Amino acid sequence: MIVEPTLIIDEVKAKSNIKKMVMKAQKNGCEFRPHFKTHQSYAIGDWFRNEGVQGITVSSLKMAEYFSKKGWESITVAFPVNTLDKERIKRLTENIDLRVLVNNGTALNELDRFLNHPIGIYIELDPGYGRTGIPFNDIEKIRTIKVSVDSNPKFRFEGFYTHTGHSYKCRSKEEILDLITPVLEKLEKINSEFNSGICFGDTPSCSVLESFGVINQVSPGNFVFYDWTQYTIGSCSINEIAIAMQCPVVAKFETRNELLIHGGAVHFSKDFLFNDEKVPYYGVLAETKDDGWGNQIHGAVLKSVSQEHGIVSYPNELMDTINPGDIVTILPIHSCLTADSMAKYQTVNGQILDHMNKHIFD
Amino acid sequence: MIVEPTLIIDEVKAKSNIKKMVMKAQKNGCEFRPHFKTHQSYAIGDWFRNEGVQGITVSSLKMAEYFSKKGWESITVAFPVNTLDKERIKRLTENIDLRVLVNNGTALNELDRFLNHPIGIYIELDPGYGRTGIPFNDIEKIRTIKVSVDSNPKFRFEGFYTHTGHSYKCRSKEEILDLITPVLEKLEKINSEFNSGICFGDTPSCSVLESFGVINQVSPGNFVFYDWTQYTIGSCSINEIAIAMQCPVVAKFETRNELLIHGGAVHFSKDFLFNDEKVPYYGVLAETKDDGWGNQIHGAVLKSVSQEHGIVSYPNELMDTINPGDIVTILPIHSCLTADSMAKYQTVNGQILDHMNKHIFD
Numbered sequence: 095m096i097v098e099p100t101l102i103i104d105e106v107k108a109k110s111n112i113k114k115m116v117m118k119a120q121k122n123g124c125e126f127r128p129h130f131k132t133h134q135s136y137a138i139g140d141w142f143r144n145e146g147v148q149g150i151t152v153s154s155l156k157m158a159e160y161f162s163k164k165g166w167e168s169i170t171v172a173f174p175v176n177t178l179d180k181e182r183i184k185r186l187t188e189n190i191d192l193r194v195l196v197n198n199g200t201a202l203n204e205l206d207r208f209l210n211h212p213i214g215i216y217i218e219l220d221p222g223y224g225r226t227g228i229p230f231n232d233i234e235k236i237r238t239i240k241v242s243v244d245s246n247p248k249f250r251f252e253g254f255y256t257h258t259g260h261s262y263k264c265r266s267k268e269e270i271l272d273l274i275t276p277v278l279e280k281l282e283k284i285n286s287e288f289n290s291g292i293c294f295g296d297t298p299s300c301s302v303l304e305s306f307g308v309i310n311q312v313s314p315g316n317f318v319f320y321d322w323t324q325y326t327i328g329s330c331s332i333n334e335i336a337i338a339m340q341c342p343v344v345a346k347f348e349t350r351n352e353l354l355i356h357g358g359a360v361h362f363s364k365d366f367l368f369n370d371e372k373v374p375y376y377g378v379l380a381e382t383k384d385d386g387w388g389n390q391i392h393g394a395v396l397k398s399v400s401q402e403h404g405i406v407s408y409p410n411e412l413m414d415t416i417n418p419g420d421i422v423t424i425l426p427i428h429s430c431l432t433a434d435s436m437a438k439y440q441t442v443n444g445q446i447l448d449h450m451n452k453h454i455f456d
Numbered sequence: 457m458i459v460e461p462t463l464i465i466d467e468v469k470a471k472s473n474i475k476k477m478v479m480k481a482q483k484n485g486c487e488f489r490p491h492f493k494t495h496q497s498y499a500i501g502d503w504f505r506n507e508g509v510q511g512i513t514v515s516s517l518k519m520a521e522y523f524s525k526k527g528w529e530s531i532t533v534a535f536p537v538n539t540l541d542k543e544r545i546k547r548l549t550e551n552i553d554l555r556v557l558v559n560n561g562t563a564l565n566e567l568d569r570f571l572n573h574p575i576g577i578y579i580e581l582d583p584g585y586g587r588t589g590i591p592f593n594d595i596e597k598i599r600t601i602k603v604s605v606d607s608n609p610k611f612r613f614e615g616f617y618t619h620t621g622h623s624y625k626c627r628s629k630e631e632i633l634d635l636i637t638p639v640l641e642k643l644e645k646i647n648s649e650f651n652s653g654i655c656f657g658d659t660p661s662c663s664v665l666e667s668f669g670v671i672n673q674v675s676p677g678n679f680v681f682y683d684w685t686q687y688t689i690g691s692c693s694i695n696e697i698a699i700a701m702q703c704p705v706v707a708k709f710e711t712r713n714e715l716l717i718h719g720g721a722v723h724f725s726k727d728f729l730f731n732d733e734k735v736p737y738y739g740v741l742a743e744t745k746d747d748g749w750g751n752q753i754h755g756a757v758l759k760s761v762s763q764e765h766g767i768v769s770y771p772n773e774l775m776d777t778i779n780p781g782d783i784v785t786i787l788p789i790h791s792c793l794t795a796d797s798m799a800k801y802q803t804v805n806g807q808i809l810d811h812m813n814k815h816i817f818d
Binding site: 095096097098131153154155156173174175176177178179180182197198200201204224225226259342344345346350354356359360363364365400401402403405417418419430431434435437451452 | 457458459460493515516517518535536537538539540541542544559560562563566586587588621704706707708712716718721722725726727762763764765767779780781792793796797799813814
């Protein structure tokens with residue numbers, strides 16, 4: 095019985111999302127190295143393992159170490175390598191196939207100084223997202239770094255890594271394809287010169303592309319749960335969203351058509367989307383059911399969050415049907431951040447699943 | 457040595473902030489019931505205990521239970537009481553002076569049904585913030601609920617509770633006073649009818665008010681650390697900010713005047729402010745020092761965050777002075793959420809302090 099904000103996973107939907115992506119990768123001859131930063135869970139990791147996944151992607155060295163303790167032996171840290179974290183990098187390279195991203199020669203020099211075991215290297219390329227990576231057209235820099243990698247037996251070149259994070263600005267399958275097509279062309283050029291691994295993997299692209307061109311490794315993460323952002327982008331249908339938050343209603347304000355729920359920023363995160371009137375919203379309500387959740391309740395959104403308070407805007411005609419003591423179900427805007435905030439899952443069947451944030455002391 | 461995002465507390469500044477507020481409450485004859493939702497820490501709680509604090513405020517029943525295990529015997533849960541969480545409410549009323557907020561008679565009926573021990577009740581009033589509470593002018597409703605509280609021996613009326621959360625929109629001490637003065641007048645009217653406890657407590661008001669009128673209990677929380685928002689509002693000076701995040705620089709992008717740091721939404725939260733050009737920023741850089749931090753670095757802000765990536769906009773003329781492998785220090789926008797995200801503190805002297813989120817399994 096729900097007495098406080100509880101993050102519910104629909105295991106059937108999540109496993110179906112996993113299976114679809116596994117099969118798409120297989121069909122395209124791509125190695126599937128899913129990103130575990132979305133779920134950060136041993137139990138959910140095993141759902142991937144059961145589908146034959148062997149190599150994974152994470153967002154920090156700490157996360158790599160966490161999963162290395164559960165039999166994951168090939169792990170990419172998809173983050174420009176933090177060479178300050180020497181001891182952890184050394185431990186990992188002693189025990190597993192650790193792969194890191196580099197953006198510059200300095201990182202390679204640092205790694206060379208302290209490594210005693212080989213490490214996998216991806217050279218990170220910027221596909222126009224403007225966050226990290228060497229721009230595709232800086233071919234001299236790419237060549238220089240590749241030579242540094244190839245000429246050092248401590249480094250094992252795994253290929254190029256690129257993240258089209260700007261697909262999150264898209265609002266339809268067509269827009270995603272328009273954004274990605276030139277990127278695939280640039281990757282073809284890279285591939286024709288270097289003929290190497292190419293790892294690629296934002297959830298919108300991996301969800302809508304049917305073929306991946308020269309890409310031979312894919313590493314999306316969010317798709318295991320999806321969320322309202324992915325639905326808005328065009329990556330998934332509402333029914334493929336596999337995660338939702340259930341929250342107690344604690345007060346009702348009829349004159350404002352608002353409900354006060356226990357469920358705030360420390361549960362959902364403060365991520366939001368804008369509606370058509372450029373007003374932010376922090377979650378979307380769906381019908382509460384005993385075994386999961388039902389359809390979207392149109393006109394019902396989480397309109398604001400404080401630390402633990404959430405204010406729901408509820409349709410006037412439905413205000414009579416909901417009261418303090420009831421439970422509402424809210425589809426999150428950004429499942430990665432909501433899962434990270436909650437650090438604990440409950441399946442539709444009531445099973446509790448783990449999360450790294452509440453599983454380790456560091 | 458910092459190898460990953462680390463939340464640093466300047467213990468001297470935090471204790472000074474505590475002492476100033478203790479003395480202000482004393483000077484005004486107010487009971488000080490500070491909000492522990494900002495720090496959520498046993499160790500930091502003891503800094504308050506050492507200043508004579510006995511009653512505290514928290515934002516959830518779970519947090520109340522957590523602090524009740526460390527000798528805190530009078531705890532207000534400043535949230536409209538969630539009567540679904542029966543077992544926890546019962547346990548707490550058996551062991552401590554638990555106080556809850558009510559907005560309506562339904563909550564009282566529910567409490568009456570299952571309580572075996574008395575509970576403290578605050579009637580929550582809405583001072584114009586529009587989040588929770590009975591509007592001041594709904595005097596009939598206030599009277600009705602008060603009668604229900606007074607006529608039931610299970611309920612002990614502690615007074616009225618009001619939270620002027622809209623002070624966060626202010627941008628100067630004068631604006632705060634303009635907002636609060638009418639609220640104080642309304643509280644005088646309430647007091648002249650009911651002559652009861654009045655608990656009040658947002659950090660901006662408590663920071664700038666010199667006298668509290670009929671208010672006799674204050675419960676601010678954020679002031680122990682303050683943050684960039686409080687500085688922007690006018691609640692504190694920059695030097696009173698007692699908390700900062702230290703992050704490794706992992707890449708530098710000179711053509712964009714940007715640094716890539718390890719430090720993202722899962723560290724800072726996604727809370728932001730707007731600058732004068734309505735561009736959001738997620739943190740403000742200060743000079744890194746061995747024993748704390750120095751002055752603000754003008755023109756250096758955390759301009760965006762992904763899950764673990766942070767992009768810092770750095771002044772062009774200083775780009776030569778910073779490199780991958782260096783550490784930057786960032787003053788957070790909202791210390792409550794940043795502390796909740798990090799769930800672990802390190803003092804300037806290197807001592808590790810606890811946080812509820814990584815201290816309990818539930």
